[in-house]
Amino acid sequence: MRTTWKSVWKVFSSRLIRELIIINDGSTDQTHSRIQNWLAKCPDRFKRLEYINRDNRGLTNTLNQGLEWAEGEYFSAIASDDILAIDKIRLLVAALEEKGASFAAAFGNAKFIDSEGKEISLEIKDTKGLVITETPLFLDHYTFGRKFDFKDPAYFGTYPSLLAGNYLPAMSMLVRTSSIREVGGWTSGNTVEDWEMWLKLSKNFSFCFVDQTVASYRWHDGNASKVKREQILRDSIKLLENEMTFATANSYNDAFFPVYLFNVRLLKEFDTKKYNRKMIKLLINISFLRFVSKKIRQRRNV
Numbered sequence: 298m299r300t301t302w303k304s305v306w307k308v309f310s311s312r313l314i315r316e317l318i319i320i321n322d323g324s325t326d327q328t329h330s331r332i333q334n335w336l337a338k339c340p341d342r343f344k345r346l347e348y349i350n351r352d353n354r355g356l357t358n359t360l361n362q363g364l365e366w367a368e369g370e371y372f373s374a375i376a377s378d379d380i381l382a383i384d385k386i387r388l389l390v391a392a393l394e395e396k397g398a399s400f401a402a403a404f405g406n407a408k409f410i411d412s413e414g415k416e417i418s419l420e421i422k423d424t425k426g427l428v429i430t431e432t433p434l435f436l437d438h439y440t441f442g443r444k445f446d447f448k449d450p451a452y453f454g455t456y457p458s459l460l461a462g463n464y465l466p467a468m469s470m471l472v473r474t475s476s477i478r479e480v481g482g483w484t485s486g487n488t489v490e491d492w493e494m495w496l497k498l499s500k501n502f503s504f505c506f507v508d509q510t511v512a513s514y515r516w517h518d519g520n521a522s523k524v525k526r527e528q529i530l531r532d533s534i535k536l537l538e539n540e541m542t543f544a545t546a547n548s549y550n551d552a553f554f555p556v557y558l559f560n561v562r563l564l565k566e567f568d569t570k571k572y573n574r575k576m577i578k579l580l581i582n583i584s585f586l587r588f589v590s591k592k593i594r595q596r597r598n599v
Contacts, residue, residue, distance in 0.1 A: 318363050322355070357485050419516065527567045
Protein backbone atom coordinates (compact mmCIF):
# COMPACT_ATOMS: atom_id res chain seq x y z
CA MET A 298 0.00 0.00 0.00
CA ARG A 299 2.86 2.39 0.80
CA THR A 300 4.17 2.27 -2.78
CA THR A 301 0.65 2.89 -4.08
CA TRP A 302 0.39 6.06 -1.97
CA LYS A 303 3.77 7.25 -3.21
CA SER A 304 2.70 6.80 -6.82
CA VAL A 305 -0.61 8.57 -6.17
CA TRP A 306 1.24 11.48 -4.55
CA LYS A 307 3.55 11.83 -7.56
CA VAL A 308 0.67 11.69 -10.04
CA PHE A 309 -1.34 14.20 -8.04
CA SER A 310 1.56 16.64 -7.86
CA SER A 311 0.21 17.81 -11.21
CA ARG A 312 -2.34 20.63 -11.12
CA LEU A 313 -4.24 18.65 -13.75
CA ILE A 314 -5.71 16.55 -10.92
CA ARG A 315 -8.31 18.44 -8.89
CA GLU A 316 -10.35 15.68 -7.25
CA LEU A 317 -9.35 12.66 -5.14
CA ILE A 318 -11.79 10.22 -3.51
CA ILE A 319 -10.38 7.61 -1.14
CA ILE A 320 -12.58 4.74 0.07
CA ASN A 321 -11.34 2.43 2.80
CA ASP A 322 -13.44 -0.68 2.22
CA GLY A 323 -13.33 -2.14 5.72
CA SER A 324 -9.58 -2.71 6.06
CA THR A 325 -8.63 -4.33 9.37
CA ASP A 326 -4.95 -3.35 9.35
CA GLN A 327 -3.38 0.10 9.78
CA THR A 328 -4.88 1.47 6.56
CA HIS A 329 -7.14 4.02 8.27
CA SER A 330 -4.34 5.62 10.31
CA ARG A 331 -2.01 5.62 7.31
CA ILE A 332 -4.60 7.40 5.19
CA GLN A 333 -5.17 9.99 7.91
CA ASN A 334 -1.43 10.63 8.17
CA TRP A 335 -1.21 11.02 4.41
CA LEU A 336 -4.19 13.39 4.27
CA ALA A 337 -2.63 15.60 6.92
CA LYS A 338 0.23 16.30 4.53
CA CYS A 339 -1.94 17.68 1.74
CA PRO A 340 -4.87 19.70 3.19
CA ASP A 341 -4.82 22.31 0.42
CA ARG A 342 -3.52 20.22 -2.44
CA PHE A 343 -6.89 19.38 -4.05
CA LYS A 344 -9.90 21.37 -5.03
CA ARG A 345 -11.90 18.45 -3.63
CA LEU A 346 -10.61 15.67 -1.38
CA GLU A 347 -12.95 13.09 0.15
CA TYR A 348 -12.13 10.22 2.48
CA ILE A 349 -14.75 7.54 3.22
CA ASN A 350 -13.98 5.02 5.96
CA ARG A 351 -16.66 2.33 6.23
CA ASP A 352 -17.38 -1.37 6.62
CA ASN A 353 -16.49 -3.83 3.86
CA ARG A 354 -18.99 -3.82 0.98
CA GLY A 355 -16.89 -5.27 -1.84
CA LEU A 356 -15.22 -3.87 -4.93
CA THR A 357 -18.25 -3.16 -7.10
CA ASN A 358 -20.07 -1.29 -4.35
CA THR A 359 -16.88 0.68 -3.68
CA LEU A 360 -16.59 1.63 -7.35
CA ASN A 361 -20.24 2.67 -7.46
CA GLN A 362 -19.83 4.81 -4.35
CA GLY A 363 -16.81 6.47 -5.90
CA LEU A 364 -18.85 7.09 -9.06
CA GLU A 365 -21.70 8.54 -7.00
CA TRP A 366 -19.38 10.97 -5.24
CA ALA A 367 -17.33 11.88 -8.31
CA GLU A 368 -17.72 15.36 -9.76
CA GLY A 369 -14.83 15.32 -12.24
CA GLU A 370 -15.13 14.84 -15.97
CA TYR A 371 -12.93 11.73 -15.93
CA PHE A 372 -12.87 8.67 -13.68
CA SER A 373 -9.82 6.54 -12.87
CA ALA A 374 -9.58 3.96 -10.08
CA ILE A 375 -6.50 2.41 -8.49
CA ALA A 376 -6.36 -0.61 -6.17
CA SER A 377 -4.37 -0.45 -2.94
CA ASP A 378 -1.52 -2.59 -4.27
CA ASP A 379 -1.04 -1.25 -7.81
CA ILE A 380 1.13 1.70 -8.89
CA LEU A 381 0.45 4.64 -11.19
CA ALA A 382 3.00 6.15 -13.54
CA ILE A 383 3.49 9.86 -12.97
CA ASP A 384 2.20 10.82 -16.43
CA LYS A 385 -0.78 8.43 -16.59
CA ILE A 386 -3.53 11.01 -16.17
CA ARG A 387 -1.89 13.60 -18.40
CA LEU A 388 -1.39 11.16 -21.29
CA LEU A 389 -4.87 9.64 -21.13
CA VAL A 390 -6.69 12.95 -20.71
CA ALA A 391 -4.85 14.32 -23.73
CA ALA A 392 -5.87 11.28 -25.78
CA LEU A 393 -9.56 11.59 -24.90
CA GLU A 394 -9.56 15.34 -25.44
CA GLU A 395 -8.15 14.76 -28.91
CA LYS A 396 -10.56 11.93 -29.80
CA GLY A 397 -13.76 13.62 -28.68
CA ALA A 398 -17.01 12.49 -27.07
CA SER A 399 -17.45 9.33 -29.17
CA PHE A 400 -14.52 7.83 -27.24
CA ALA A 401 -15.46 6.83 -23.70
CA ALA A 402 -12.15 5.43 -22.48
CA ALA A 403 -8.41 5.61 -22.97
CA PHE A 404 -5.95 2.91 -21.92
CA GLY A 405 -2.20 2.62 -21.65
CA ASN A 406 -0.29 -0.58 -21.03
CA ALA A 407 0.78 -1.90 -17.60
CA LYS A 408 3.84 -3.79 -16.43
CA PHE A 409 3.83 -6.72 -14.02
CA ILE A 410 5.51 -6.40 -10.62
CA ASP A 411 5.85 -8.88 -7.78
CA SER A 412 4.92 -8.46 -4.11
CA GLU A 413 8.15 -6.53 -3.52
CA GLY A 414 7.59 -4.15 -6.41
CA LYS A 415 10.18 -5.77 -8.68
CA GLU A 416 9.39 -5.88 -12.39
CA ILE A 417 8.68 -9.42 -13.59
CA SER A 418 7.69 -11.26 -16.77
CA LEU A 419 4.85 -13.77 -16.91
CA GLU A 420 5.14 -17.02 -18.83
CA ILE A 421 2.77 -17.82 -21.68
CA LYS A 422 2.08 -21.52 -22.07
CA ASP A 423 0.46 -23.66 -24.76
CA THR A 424 -2.40 -26.11 -24.17
CA LYS A 425 0.11 -28.76 -23.05
CA GLY A 426 1.59 -26.49 -20.41
CA LEU A 427 4.82 -25.84 -22.28
CA VAL A 428 6.25 -22.33 -22.06
CA ILE A 429 6.07 -20.52 -25.41
CA THR A 430 7.40 -17.13 -24.34
CA GLU A 431 7.19 -14.59 -21.54
CA THR A 432 6.34 -10.90 -21.38
CA PRO A 433 6.54 -8.11 -18.78
CA LEU A 434 3.49 -6.25 -20.17
CA PHE A 435 -0.20 -6.74 -19.43
CA LEU A 436 -1.71 -6.21 -22.88
CA ASP A 437 0.98 -8.27 -24.59
CA HIS A 438 0.26 -11.13 -22.19
CA TYR A 439 -3.54 -11.13 -22.36
CA THR A 440 -3.77 -10.72 -26.14
CA PHE A 441 -1.12 -13.32 -27.02
CA GLY A 442 -2.60 -15.73 -29.53
CA ARG A 443 -5.64 -13.57 -30.22
CA LYS A 444 -6.51 -12.88 -33.85
CA PHE A 445 -5.96 -9.12 -33.67
CA ASP A 446 -3.28 -6.58 -32.88
CA PHE A 447 -4.26 -4.55 -29.81
CA LYS A 448 -2.34 -1.58 -31.24
CA ASP A 449 -4.68 -1.52 -34.24
CA PRO A 450 -7.41 1.08 -33.51
CA ALA A 451 -9.83 -0.88 -35.71
CA TYR A 452 -9.87 -3.67 -33.10
CA PHE A 453 -8.81 -2.18 -29.78
CA GLY A 454 -11.68 -2.16 -27.27
CA THR A 455 -14.30 -3.26 -29.80
CA TYR A 456 -17.28 -5.31 -28.67
CA PRO A 457 -16.39 -8.52 -30.56
CA SER A 458 -12.77 -8.42 -29.37
CA LEU A 459 -13.94 -8.03 -25.76
CA LEU A 460 -16.67 -10.63 -26.10
CA ALA A 461 -13.98 -13.24 -26.71
CA GLY A 462 -12.42 -12.34 -23.34
CA ASN A 463 -11.30 -9.34 -21.32
CA TYR A 464 -7.77 -8.11 -22.02
CA LEU A 465 -7.92 -4.48 -20.90
CA PRO A 466 -5.91 -3.35 -17.83
CA ALA A 467 -8.23 -1.62 -15.38
CA MET A 468 -5.30 0.03 -13.58
CA SER A 469 -4.30 1.72 -16.86
CA MET A 470 -7.67 3.22 -17.77
CA LEU A 471 -9.30 6.63 -17.79
CA VAL A 472 -13.04 6.82 -18.56
CA ARG A 473 -15.46 9.67 -19.02
CA THR A 474 -17.54 9.80 -15.84
CA SER A 475 -20.70 10.53 -17.83
CA SER A 476 -20.18 7.41 -19.96
CA ILE A 477 -19.98 5.13 -16.91
CA ARG A 478 -23.15 6.68 -15.52
CA GLU A 479 -24.87 6.31 -18.87
CA VAL A 480 -24.40 2.51 -18.80
CA GLY A 481 -25.48 2.21 -15.17
CA GLY A 482 -22.19 1.74 -13.33
CA TRP A 483 -21.11 -1.66 -11.97
CA THR A 484 -23.27 -4.65 -11.04
CA SER A 485 -23.10 -5.28 -7.30
CA GLY A 486 -21.21 -8.44 -6.35
CA ASN A 487 -19.95 -9.20 -9.86
CA THR A 488 -16.35 -10.53 -9.75
CA VAL A 489 -15.77 -9.83 -13.47
CA GLU A 490 -16.80 -6.19 -13.13
CA ASP A 491 -14.14 -4.84 -15.49
CA TRP A 492 -15.16 -7.17 -18.32
CA GLU A 493 -18.81 -6.24 -17.88
CA MET A 494 -18.05 -2.52 -17.88
CA TRP A 495 -15.94 -2.67 -21.05
CA LEU A 496 -18.64 -4.68 -22.84
CA LYS A 497 -21.35 -2.22 -21.85
CA LEU A 498 -19.31 0.79 -22.93
CA SER A 499 -18.13 -0.77 -26.19
CA LYS A 500 -21.70 -1.10 -27.47
CA ASN A 501 -22.03 2.67 -27.75
CA PHE A 502 -18.52 4.11 -27.57
CA SER A 503 -14.98 3.65 -28.87
CA PHE A 504 -11.80 3.12 -26.83
CA CYS A 505 -8.34 4.42 -27.66
CA PHE A 506 -4.91 3.02 -26.84
CA VAL A 507 -1.94 5.13 -25.79
CA ASP A 508 1.26 3.19 -26.43
CA GLN A 509 2.85 3.97 -23.07
CA THR A 510 3.18 2.02 -19.83
CA VAL A 511 1.10 4.03 -17.37
CA ALA A 512 0.70 1.65 -14.40
CA SER A 513 2.14 -1.38 -12.63
CA TYR A 514 0.00 -4.41 -11.84
CA ARG A 515 1.01 -6.39 -8.77
CA TRP A 516 0.94 -10.13 -9.50
CA HIS A 517 0.09 -12.42 -6.58
CA ASP A 518 0.69 -16.14 -7.15
CA GLY A 519 -1.78 -17.16 -4.45
CA ASN A 520 -4.80 -15.24 -5.68
CA ALA A 521 -6.40 -17.91 -7.85
CA SER A 522 -7.88 -20.16 -5.14
CA LYS A 523 -10.39 -22.80 -6.19
CA VAL A 524 -13.26 -20.94 -4.48
CA LYS A 525 -12.35 -17.70 -6.25
CA ARG A 526 -11.94 -19.45 -9.61
CA GLU A 527 -15.40 -20.97 -9.26
CA GLN A 528 -17.04 -17.63 -8.48
CA ILE A 529 -15.25 -15.90 -11.36
CA LEU A 530 -16.31 -18.72 -13.69
CA ARG A 531 -19.95 -18.54 -12.60
CA ASP A 532 -19.99 -14.75 -12.97
CA SER A 533 -18.34 -15.04 -16.41
CA ILE A 534 -21.04 -17.46 -17.57
CA LYS A 535 -23.77 -15.23 -16.18
CA LEU A 536 -22.28 -12.20 -17.93
CA LEU A 537 -22.06 -14.04 -21.24
CA GLU A 538 -25.64 -15.27 -20.93
CA ASN A 539 -26.72 -11.67 -20.38
CA GLU A 540 -24.85 -10.76 -23.57
CA MET A 541 -26.24 -13.63 -25.65
CA THR A 542 -29.28 -11.81 -27.05
CA PHE A 543 -27.29 -8.74 -28.10
CA ALA A 544 -24.40 -10.79 -29.49
CA THR A 545 -26.52 -13.13 -31.60
CA ALA A 546 -28.81 -10.33 -32.80
CA ASN A 547 -25.77 -8.40 -34.06
CA SER A 548 -24.09 -11.35 -35.81
CA TYR A 549 -21.32 -11.87 -33.23
CA ASN A 550 -21.86 -15.64 -33.07
CA ASP A 551 -18.27 -16.41 -34.05
CA ALA A 552 -16.97 -14.39 -31.10
CA PHE A 553 -19.65 -15.39 -28.60
CA PHE A 554 -20.21 -19.13 -28.79
CA PRO A 555 -16.58 -20.35 -28.57
CA VAL A 556 -15.93 -18.41 -25.36
CA TYR A 557 -19.32 -19.31 -23.89
CA LEU A 558 -18.83 -23.00 -24.65
CA PHE A 559 -15.31 -22.88 -23.22
CA ASN A 560 -16.56 -21.44 -19.93
CA VAL A 561 -19.51 -23.83 -19.65
CA ARG A 562 -17.17 -26.79 -20.10
CA LEU A 563 -15.01 -25.50 -17.24
CA LEU A 564 -18.11 -25.52 -15.04
CA LYS A 565 -18.10 -29.33 -15.08
CA GLU A 566 -15.24 -29.31 -12.54
CA PHE A 567 -17.44 -27.54 -9.98
CA ASP A 568 -21.08 -28.37 -10.78
CA THR A 569 -21.84 -31.34 -13.06
CA LYS A 570 -25.62 -30.94 -12.87
CA LYS A 571 -25.57 -27.28 -13.86
CA TYR A 572 -23.04 -28.07 -16.60
CA ASN A 573 -25.38 -30.70 -18.05
CA ARG A 574 -28.38 -28.37 -17.91
CA LYS A 575 -26.52 -25.59 -19.68
CA MET A 576 -25.23 -27.94 -22.37
CA ILE A 577 -28.74 -29.28 -23.05
CA LYS A 578 -30.09 -25.73 -23.25
CA LEU A 579 -27.28 -24.78 -25.61
CA LEU A 580 -27.96 -27.74 -27.90
CA ILE A 581 -31.52 -26.52 -28.54
CA ASN A 582 -30.47 -22.91 -29.08
CA ILE A 583 -31.16 -22.01 -32.72
CA SER A 584 -28.32 -19.48 -32.95
CA PHE A 585 -25.86 -22.04 -31.58
CA LEU A 586 -27.05 -24.71 -34.03
CA ARG A 587 -26.58 -22.26 -36.90
CA PHE A 588 -23.10 -21.49 -35.62
CA VAL A 589 -22.21 -25.20 -35.47
CA SER A 590 -23.67 -25.81 -38.93
CA LYS A 591 -21.60 -22.95 -40.35
CA LYS A 592 -18.41 -24.34 -38.80
CA ILE A 593 -19.11 -27.81 -40.22
CA ARG A 594 -19.57 -26.39 -43.72
CA GLN A 595 -16.36 -24.39 -43.42
CA ARG A 596 -14.39 -27.49 -42.42
CA ARG A 597 -15.82 -29.48 -45.32
CA ASN A 598 -14.75 -26.78 -47.74
CA VAL A 599 -11.13 -26.70 -46.51
